[in-house]
Amino acid sequence: MTEPIIEFRNVSKHFGALKVLDEVDLQIHRGEVVVLVGPSGSGKSTLLRCINGLEKITGGDLIVNGMSVLGGNKVMREIRQEAGMVFQQFNLFPQMTALENVAFGPREVRGLSRKDARDLARELLAKVGLADKANHEPMELSGGQQQRVAIARALAIKPRVMLFDEPTSALDPELKQEVLNVMRALAAEGMTMVVVTHEMGFAKQVGTRLIFMEHGKIAVDGTPRDVIDNPPNDRMKDFLQHV
Amino acid sequence: MEVNWLIILDFIPQLLKGAQVTVHITVVGLLGGVVVGAIAGLMRAYGNAVINAIAFTYIEVIRGTPIVVQVMFLYFALPVLASIRIDPMTTAILAIIINAGAYIAEIVRGAVLSISKGLTEAGLAIGLPRWKVIRYIVGPLAFRRLIPPLGNQFIVSLKDTSLFIVIGVGELTRTGQEIMAANFRAVEIWTAVAVMYLIMTGLLSLMLRMVEKRMRIL
Ligand SMILES: Nc1ncnc2c1ncn2[C@@H]1O[C@H](COP(=O)(O)OP(=O)(O)OP(=O)(O)O)[C@@H](O)[C@H]1O
Ligand SMILES: [Mg+2]
Numbered sequence: 001m002t003e004p005i006i007e008f009r010n011v012s013k014h015f016g017a018l019k020v021l022d023e024v025d026l027q028i029h030r031g032e033v034v035v036l037v038g039p040s041g042s043g044k045s046t047l048l049r050c051i052n053g054l055e056k057i058t059g060g061d062l063i064v065n066g067m068s069v070l071g072g073n074k075v076m077r078e079i080r081q082e083a084g085m086v087f088q089q090f091n092l093f094p095q096m097t098a099l100e101n102v103a104f105g106p107r108e109v110r111g112l113s114r115k116d117a118r119d120l121a122r123e124l125l126a127k128v129g130l131a132d133k134a135n136h137e138p139m140e141l142s143g144g145q146q147q148r149v150a151i152a153r154a155l156a157i158k159p160r161v162m163l164f165d166e167p168t169s170a171l172d173p174e175l176k177q178e179v180l181n182v183m184r185a186l187a188a189e190g191m192t193m194v195v196v197t198h199e200m201g202f203a204k205q206v207g208t209r210l211i212f213m214e215h216g217k218i219a220v221d222g223t224p225r226d227v228i229d230n231p232p233n234d235r236m237k238d239f240l241q242h243v
Numbered sequence: 244m245e246v247n248w249l250i251i252l253d254f255i256p257q258l259l260k261g262a263q264v265t266v267h268i269t270v271v272g273l274l275g276g277v278v279v280g281a282i283a284g285l286m287r288a289y290g291n292a293v294i295n296a297i298a299f300t301y302i303e304v305i306r307g308t309p310i311v312v313q314v315m316f317l318y319f320a321l322p323v324l325a326s327i328r329i330d331p332m333t334t335a336i337l338a339i340i341i342n343a344g345a346y347i348a349e350i351v352r353g354a355v356l357s358i359s360k361g362l363t364e365a366g367l368a369i370g371l372p373r374w375k376v377i378r379y380i381v382g383p384l385a386f387r388r389l390i391p392p393l394g395n396q397f398i399v400s401l402k403d404t405s406l407f408i409v410i411g412v413g414e415l416t417r418t419g420q421e422i423m424a425a426n427f428r429a430v431e432i433w434t435a436v437a438v439m440y441l442i443m444t445g446l447l448s449l450m451l452r453m454v455e456k457r458m459r460i461l
Contacts, residue, residue, distance in 0.1 A: 052368055054364055078370070091361040092365075093366075094362075095383055109371060
């Protein structure tokens with residue numbers, strides 16, 4: 001097997017005295033779509049945020065595309081260019097149009113010319129079905145549209161991995177699908193993805209792997225269909241009944 | 244003595260000179276105050292524990308003492324302590340820089356912290372260095388929220404210049420006092436002085452409102 005693109009080596013994360021990740025070992029390979037589930041506070045967001053350094057690990061080591069998150073600021077910025085992130089609250093830059101939101105990264109991070117950055121942004125907005133919204137400001141877009149712009153913004157830096165932290169949790173049910181469809185298309189293109197979500201339908205249909213977290217540990221790791229249809233332990237069974 | 248408004252005309256040139264000094268202290272002092280305030284405010288918002296503590300101490304000392312005491316300290320105590328002697332005008336400008344700087348620091352910190360942390364994270368997550376996140380994302384948003392409270396502070400500082408009368412700076416209030424001492428025309432002179440302050444603060448408000456409109460407060 002090839003080298004994993006993300007490798008947790010005995011990773012711990014503490015907030016003060018609170019241990020949020022407890023000696024996690026995990027390897028994620030290219031092309032995997034890993035769905036991360038678990039009760040509130042089990043450490044899903046933290047695990048995701050350690051990958052792109054929004055949280056600093058306090059024990060072990062974490063390798064992303066061959067680079068350690070402990071490698072300092074410059075390495076961290078390179079890691080972030082390999083791992084795009086999509087947030088629950090979209091977090092679009094409110095002073096910029098949809099197009100500018102997407103073009104900003106390529107221009108300021110990848111050093112593309114203004115024109116090339118805008119061309120790329122237009123292409124990506126078209127890809128998420130928002131070609132006609134390029135000149136709208138975030139406030140003028142629905143939640144689902146904002147989240148699709150956010151996905152385009154993350155894709156614009158040409159990451160090898162996409163991290164999603166509950167990308168549809170803030171959306172009305174009828175808007176969730178448009179975002180999930182974009183994610184489905186991404187997975188179909190072979191994008192490596194790590195997705196924290198409560199959408200079990202999506203997990204079964206798109207996920208290649210499902211991880212159930214509990215108290216900062218990986219409690220279950222298997223194929224989505226297997227572990228959703230036959231939860232290997234009672235706590236997961238219980239959890240699945242409540243989502 | 245009967246009130247005679249026409250007498251004001253005789254003193255207008257003198258009062259204008261005083262007002263000029265007031266404007267000079269205010270403008271130079273606030274330019275410095277904005278720089279100091281921006282630095283101290285950013286130290287508070289982004290600094291580690293030590294940097295934060297330095298800025299915090301500065302802000303609390305200044306906000307916790309009257310500006311007159313600060314002026315007295317600069318003018319009378321500093322020469323004793325550090326053998327630094329500064330003239331009244333420099334003292335006045337320095338006092339405004341230091342005093343306004345502390346209040347502006349709190350304004351800057353508040354504005355920066357009012358911008359959702361999620362935006363900073365979104366900026367960092369696409370690989371931007373932190374300074375670019377501050378410069379291009381948080382900064383412009385915070386700046387819009389800064390304008391109204393900053394305008395307030397500008398007006399407060401402009402009026403604070405009147406207390407430099409205590410160290411003999413020839414600004415507007417001092418000028419009024421001098422004229423009054425010569426002719427005892429209290430009603431006319433203090434009315435004229437008040438109107439001149441009103442004109443200056445009014446113009447300042449107007450300018451700030453124009454900036455605000457152009458920035459379209461988010
Ligand atoms: N910045 C922080 N400071 C202190 N504690 C934190 C911080 N961030 C998270 N925590 C704590 O870490 C634990 C795990 O949080 P995390 O956000 O990773 O959980 P989660 O599994 O994503 O939960 P949810 O499903 O509610 O999003 C929680 O107990 C949380 O309160
Ligand atoms: Mg979470």
